[in-house]
Amino acid sequence: MKRNCLRALGLTSCVVALFSLLGMAVDLGGIVANELIEEISNAAGLNLIDQYIADYTVEELTDLAANGLTSGIKLAADRALFKLNGGLLALIEMDNEALLALAAAGDQDAADAYVFNGKGDYKKVEVVEAAIAATESDTLAIALGTLLGGFYGPGSPVGQKTEAELLDLVVGDSLGLRVAAATALTTYWILGSDLTIPQVEAAILGVTLVYPEKALAYQGLLTYLYSL
């Protein structure tokens, strides 16, 4: 994941924070167009997918997904295209070898579909953890980690971890486990955190370049808060 140092300045974030503090509606279009911090921009972008579908043609979306000025614009356009193309429903029809090949080439959606198709084999925490340990593919590690996050998170009948355990894991060595922890932390925070939008944005600023999966966890919470 490329990162632009300018994002660290977070100037736009401060403006957004001010909006929030004043109790004004969050301007998601403004955030996604101007925000340089990837996770904040993405959180806004993830709330604009349906709007992008309504506002742009496929050609425009394709262009935005490739050349959008911010991470959030690219993500919103990419997810809009994904949805228009049938989303995971279309991908799970492909055979696993093809999915694996696409995943190896860096296609995260293909990796997600591969893990989705194999979820019957991934019913135990230990099995998913072992699969993460065995894979050399980042996309598969992320897909498996996202699944594992469901086991680690609140409400899970097996494998649930405490928030403290997850905070350790999210900065650990394994990409898959970090993603799992991030997924579960987001759930914990959505259900139990009283952090405000400015506080989450500030938290992202503090970790974005150092602990990307922890920032990802905050991004999940921010996406939710922006949606309210």
Next chain:
Amino acid sequence: MKNALILASLLVLTSLVVFGQGYDEQPADSLVYPIGVAGTVYEDMELGVRGGTLTYASIEDPKGWNNHTAHETSTTAFTNRMLRGLVRNDHISLAIEPDLAKSWEISDDSLVITFHLREGILWSDGTPITADDVLFTFNDVILNTDVDCNSRDGMLLPDDTYPVCEKVDDYTVTFTMSTIFRPALNQLGFNIMPKHKLAQYVHKLNPAVPVGTFNETWTLDMDLTELVGCGPFIVTDYQPNVSVTMSRNPYYYAYDPAGTQLPYYDSEVTAIVTNSDVSMLKFRNGEIDVYGLRAEDIAILLPEGARKGFQVLISDAPAFGTTWFLVNMDIGLAEGTDAEKREVYRNVKFREAMAHCIDKETMVRNVFNGLAGAQWSPVSVPSPFYAGRDYYGGPITENNAVAFEYDPAKAVSLLDEIGVVDADGDGWRDLPSGDPLTIEINTNDNTIRTASCLILVDDWRAIGVNATFQVVDFNTLVDRLFGASGDFIYLGLTGGNEPNSGANVYNSCGSLHAYRYSACDEPDEIDLRIDELLGLGAGTFDLDEAFGYYTEYQQLLSRQLGYIYTVVPTFQYGYYDYVGNAFKSQPDRTPSRYTGLLGELCFDKRL
């Protein structure tokens, strides 16, 4: 999405035109669900508002709209929403409650049940519902051998006769039985069908139509405006492989305490999808409102619920049915072999040892992904007659459970006590004579059962019992079950509300009394008492009295350890937060499609 909403609105408008405008005012005899009323099982539910469309998914198309010729749940899932019976099992408590009948009386000799129908309630086309519809459905459809009716067997009384249904007046019918049989009340909850629409298709009433015409009535290709029902919804549109739309019945007779006519939703749309994965993805995408989860879905959906605004409800209430292994106490009896093994198997301390070696916790965790509960009783946990509900966190009753906790040390002690010890030092326990004891447990090719058996065998071997496990095909397994030729067998049985429905299994002469068929000729005191309790429980209309009999029945069977119960899966489902009252579901149904959700009580909170 907008198009779908517009379509749904149009359908509702169409249905109003076809059905009429509904009651001018709430009928005096309407059924009122005590939604939000303290002290009732509905007290934690909310009063709703009318409007909106509730969406589900199903992996099967219906095969018709004729309730009494349907043999598959893909059809009855819809017909059960179009039709109602005289009585119903309450959605939540499962107790028998009035439905189309507002009350009933049972004669002093318990042989005659008199039902009083609600007056002033109408079919969806505005025609009054009367005793003629009840007689038509029972006498001319269910008991009519020209009709390929699925529910006839359920009406058969223990003496191989059927109840006699007679009309007293337009709103009173009687069912007369030749023998006392309380479960008959349950069976009399059959769906009533409209005589004015269907009598013309029954040969005995209209000789102009050929025999069997009724079986070809209300098929998928019919004009749906001809469908008439008395339930909350009526099918108004069907697109094969795409969807079924049901619209509110304007003459449904149920209301909430605020006087709002049910159902709350204007319509229910069931999307027909190719498989459960598609259902799951549609739920994730917000295209359907409710989804019955599989264990493998939980980890995917749990983290998304909070973000997307849906709940993943993981019930701690086990589903209906039982899962068990049996110890064949008649092993070798027919062949004149295995006398000592048989004697050991018939020693209850041996069976207790085996029961103490069932690691139900590991089964629940490893086989069911945590979504199951320990089981001890032959009666399904959701049954109102289940006597150990507190075992699952009640308390609804006192602790009546006879639970054999996982205790290998206790098992070792019991085996030592009866002389099943390792006589020759080979590491395996032997029969008291010193002859080797080997056990083979069989099940069919079912991943859940196979995994459960592996856990059992591991634990038994760990205490020195030389147990092995073998998968056999289902028919072979059933042959062994009925032929008393197996050793240990691992299987399951379906279950229902009424314990007496298990008489074919637990009565000493039952056709599935597979752990000891010889009990029919040589019953011991416990067998005799179990037989007696089954009869006593079914032979009284006093439910408290029946519960008392069935409690003792469950305790005796649990101690007898013929069928040794293991674990039973729970059920779980997901629903979006905006579906009011969806947190509560009907425990004897699976919400994977539509039958488990209390659809007529759900409402759209966004309105």
